[in-house]
Amino acid sequence: MxxxxxxxxxxxxxxxxxxxxxxxxxxxxxxxxxxxxxxxxxxxxxxxxxxxxxxxxxxxxxxxxxxxxxxxxxxxxxxxxxxxxxxxxxxxxxxxxxxxxxxxxxxxxxxxxxxxxxxxxxxxxxxxxxxxxxxxxxxxxxxxxxxxxxxxxxxxxxxxxxxPGSVAQRSRDERAKLRAEILKPGGKRKRDEDDEDDRHGEPIGGKPIKKAKGPNPLSVKKPRKKATDGLPSKPKAKPTTMEGAEGSTPAEGPKRKRKRKSKAKAAVSPNEAAGSAETGESHGVEEAVEA
Ligand SMILES: [Zn+2]
The missing domain is CATH 3.40.50.1010 (5'-nuclease)
Incomplete structure (x- = not known):
């Protein structure tokens, strides 16, 4: 070993x-x-x-x-x-x-x-x-x-x-300790204190009902799941917007921009030509002034 x-x-x-x-x-x-x-x-x-x-x-x-x-x-x-x-x-x-x-x-x-x-x-x-x-x-x-x-x-x-004899004695002792622990009045007190901590001051008869209230939190968890089920629709909406926002720069945007640019260029090209000519003239004037 x-x-x-x-x-x-x-x-x-x-x-x-x-x-x-x-x-x-x-x-x-x-x-x-x-x-x-x-x-x-x-x-x-x-x-x-x-x-x-x-x-x-x-x-x-x-x-x-x-x-x-x-x-x-x-x-x-x-x-x-x-x-x-x-x-x-x-x-x-x-x-x-x-x-x-x-x-x-x-x-x-x-x-x-x-x-x-x-x-x-x-x-x-x-x-x-x-x-x-x-x-x-x-x-x-x-x-x-x-x-x-x-x-x-x-x-x-x-x-x-x-x-083996010692092991048997050990397990006997531990079982006895466990039994003593359960039967101890201290154990019950602890439980009562716990209940008081939970702000249930009602008699012992009320406890099972409180325990019955316990499952409610579990049922509360289920609504959370429903809420999460509901959320995806919102997140989906958000992601789509996010995707749209994000996508505009990498994937979809360029195409649109290109389309728009192409359309714009196609539509505006004659005007631009005129404009450029005008600007060119203006620049030429400025250059002349500077010179
Ligand atoms: Zn001796």
């Missing part, structure tokens, strides 16, 4: 999380050891990737105590050192599974579940995003409502589309 198209899709997804699940910047992004390891393996700018995917500069990557303990525990394995280095740059989510209470760190899925859905009610109580490249973890949190899931696929960070 082209980057621009993906960005647009991600923006839409995140705005849905904001509107329907109460997400706000800075987005808290829990990341587990699997995605830390892959981010290092692909030498990615992980934080920049998160910012781009979540369409926000203001993000807060978080690592649980258990994740860091797990990484420290597997020190020496390939890539773990880099993952620790990256993980240490992020804020620690104190999950409460300390060496004092838990000799071994909890399995990450279990730990993340206690952070994201502490009551086990299938809801993302604290609006966490989750970055994990563990298929089981991702699949599990698709079942928790409103968890934006991020993963790395072939060195590209991906934001999953909203899970």
């Amino acid at each position: 082209p980057r621009a198209k993906r960005a647009k899709q991600y923006r839409k997804v995140m705005s849905q999380y904001c509107m329907n699940f109460g997400f706000r910047t800075p987005y808290q992004v829990l990341v587990d050891s699997s995605i830390l390891a892959d981010a290092c393996r692909f030498k990615m700018d992980f934080v920049k990737g998160l910012q781009q995917n979540l369409q926000a500069k203001d993000i807060k990557p978080l690592v649980t105590t258990c994740t860091m303990r797990k990484l420290y525990g597997s020190k020496g394995e390939p890539g773990v050192e880099d993952a620790i280095t990256l993980g240490k740059t992020f804020e620690r989510r104190r999950c409460g599974h300390t060496p004092e209470t838990h000799a071994e760190p909890l399995p990450e899925l279990e730990c993340l579940s206690s952070c994201i859905d502490p009551k086990g009610s299938g809801k993302n109580a604290f609006h966490y995003c989750l970055g994990t490249n563990d298929i089981n973890t991702r699949s599990y949190f698709r079942g928790v409502q409103g968890v934006p899931l991020l993963y790395i696929s072939r060195s590209v960070l991906i934001l999953e589309p909203m899970a």
